[in-house]
Amino acid sequence: EAICRIDVDGFYLNRRFWFLDGWINHCGYFPSWNLRLFRHRLGRYEQIEIGNDIYSGDNEVHEHVLLNGRAEYLSAPMEHYAFPDIATFVEKHNRYSLWEAAAWRKLHSTGEKSLRPTPFGTGIERKRWLKKSMMRAPFRPSLRFLYHYVWKQGFRDGYRGWVLCCLLASYEHMIVRKQRELQKWPNNSVVQL
Known part of the structure; x- marks a missing residue:
């Protein structure tokens, strides 16, 4: 009924993230509002292009819908079963970390920009500002x-929260290592832009 409204051009859905057969209610994963339903003529996916050789296997890892119109929020959550087990998480994040490192390199070498990171903008812009600020930390x-387990209260999700936060730290470590690999060996054929 809500999606039939003509005065609204898009709708945000709240993803309910499932991991290891349970719902992750904390760790910064809920609420997780994403613009998923929109009028195609008024919305487009942000383009973050880093080269033809690197593919994340997803609609590039952190692309967002940019909507030229009015959006509202749907109350029913969307069940999100992206990582049924640890092996799937590790396999996907190995690809994502390569893409993240290559995107970081391209943004720093060309000055290319997409959404502007700022502490005073939209939620996405604030998140990107925080991420950019942390890149050299x-x-x-x-x-x-610590961010996911303590600040975002991942400890409240018990064992699943602990495992997810450990895996997120491991993912960050993979990004750091691959960024350094790109700096040290810029002509590496695996990560060539």
Whole structure:
């Protein structure tokens, strides 16, 4: 009924993230509003292009819908079963980390910009500002763990929260290692742009 309204051009859905057969209610994963339903003529996916050789296997890892119109929020959550087990999480995040490192390199080498990171903008812009601010921070994997486990209260999700936060720290470590690999060996054929 709500999606039939002609005065609204898009709708945000709240993803309910499932991991290890349970709902992750904390860790910064809920609420997780994403613009998923929109009028195609008024919305487009942000383009973050880093080269033809690197593919994340997803609609590039952090692309968002940019809507030229009015959006509202649907109350019913969308069940999100992206990572049924640890192996799936690790396999996907291995690809994502390569894409993240290559995107970081391209943004720093060309000055290319998509959404502007700012602490005073939209939720996406604030998140990107925080991420950009943390890119040069020491102990990034540890900080990522503390952010999700302590600040975002991942401990309240019990064992699943602990495992997810450890995996997120490991993901951050993979990004750091691959960024350094790109700096040290810029002509590496696996990560060539």
